[in-house]
Amino acid sequence: MTSVEINIREAGVSVVTDLGRYGFTDQGLQVNGAADQFSAMAANILVGNGEGSPVIELTSILPFEMCTPEPVLFSITGSTGDITIDGINFTSRTPIVTWPDACIRIEPAQAGLRGYIAIHGRIEGDEYMGSCAYDSLINRGCKLADDQRLRVDGHCVQAPPHMTPCFPIRAPRELYSRHTPLGIMPGPELHEYPGFFDNISSQMRTVGAQSDHAGIRLEGTDAPRSRTSEILSRGVPVGAIEVPPAGGMIALLRGRPLTAGYPVPAVVARGWHSQLAQIRPGDTVSLIPTTPAQSICVAQRRRDELDILRKKCSTAFAASRLFSPRTTSMI
Incomplete structure (x- = not known):
């Protein structure tokens, strides 16, 4: 050696x-x-x-x-x-x-x-x-x-x-552009955001400058919440989309804190985590509802590509x- x-x-x-x-x-x-x-x-x-x-x-x-x-x-x-x-x-x-x-x-x-x-x-x-x-x-x-x-x-x-x-x-080959569609699935607080998936899929959000290895800030129309109660801090996965009190959304990456106390109406599905990691400030993002089966299919295809x-x-x-x-x- x-x-x-x-x-x-x-x-x-x-x-x-x-x-x-x-x-x-x-x-x-x-x-x-x-x-x-x-x-x-x-x-x-x-x-x-x-x-x-x-x-x-x-x-x-x-x-x-x-x-x-x-x-x-x-x-x-x-x-x-x-x-x-x-x-x-x-x-x-x-x-x-x-x-x-x-x-x-x-x-x-x-x-x-x-x-x-x-x-x-x-x-x-x-x-x-x-x-x-x-x-x-x-x-x-x-x-x-x-x-x-x-x-x-x-x-x-x-x-x-x-x-x-x-x-x-x-x-x-990975195709990168300044606009990225991301597949999302329901989060634990989806029920607190009436019509969230219907509204979010018709909107484009801009990635804010306050984005880093912990998460990317998605700026756009605020999602109205039906409750005002606080949430106890709990573990959150990669891709969790938080809605902080200041407005907008934050899609969490691998450097996220261990716990968070913001509501999570949606989560970026695993099959789109690589695309999430490649989004830069100034880009636009579309959040598209997907299913567990579709996410697993995408993730398995990527795994097969690596094996080949x-x-x-x-x-x-x-x-x-x-x-x-x-x-x-x-x-």
């Missing part, structure tokens, strides 16, 4: 994270982790890592640049702009092997909010309670800075035959002998 240090030349707003810190909510620790779990898992599969390995989560509104001192296998998924290596254009969603002293630059995206970079091996992060998920509330995690050296352990790849930089493998991608990558890596005898693919 070997290690390599990646030079982060332009960090933008980026962190090292994984799929989350599970099993400690009873101790007050939120799960957090990659906001767009599908893109993070796809990036890791494309480089032969386990799906939950650490990745770089970058905010695609800003540029990002890193340099590799030796050949590395990496992939980029999620929302990205143009990708170049030493000025040569490359595509996202595919395995790429760089050459020594290569400089990888990712330009800002026109739509979507988060991109993911995976590198074969294990990216060093601030591991705490079994995870390197970034958590600003407890001040744990690795937030990248310009000119930082980022270590990758267990990296040991050989350049493919003829120094071919890319494999003919692509992860499923894993099989393709495993076959290609084995045939090309990409990984040296000192290491093996984690797929």
Whole structure:
């Protein structure tokens, strides 16, 4: 096993994270982790890592640049702009092997909010309670800075035959736009909002500037509530749509607080969580009623896409002998 240090030349707003810190909510620790779990898992599969390995989560509104001192296998998924290596254009969603002293630059995206970079091996992060998920509330995690050296352990790849930089493998394409429809299902307080689903499906809401890893603010016509009583704080899932007293709505993400005391008339269904994570301030959102069966169908289709991608990558890596005898693919 070997290690390599990646030079982060332009960090933008980026962190090292994984799929989350599970099993400690009873101790007050939120799960957090990659906001767009599908893109993070796809990036890791494309480089032969386990799906939950650490990745770089970058905010695609800003540029990002890193340099590799030796050949590395990496992939980029999620929302990205143009990708170049030493000025040569490359595509996202595919395995790429760089050459020594290569400089990888990712330009800002026109739509979507988060991109993911995976590198074969294990990216060093601030591991705490079994995870390197970034958590600003407890001040744990690795937030990248310009000119930082980022270590990758267990990296040991050989350049493919003829120094071919890319494999003919692509992860499923994600189409990002400045308007996103989200499937929603009833929340525990739906009965307190008469005609909520009928009214909400005919409206578009704008994502406010006060949005972050904890949740996105949806601005628009206030939803009238039939009761004024307070709600005891309780656990809330990813995708819960809260209605705070100040008006508007908040769709909660993976960095949400453990408990909340606002009414929840609806929840973004699991099949749309990746789309929810890619919404940026200024975008518009439509909330479309869906069913558990439809949500499960969408989620299962995404799971199947990852499984198919894993099989393709495993076959290609084995045939090309990409990984040296000192290491093996984690797929």
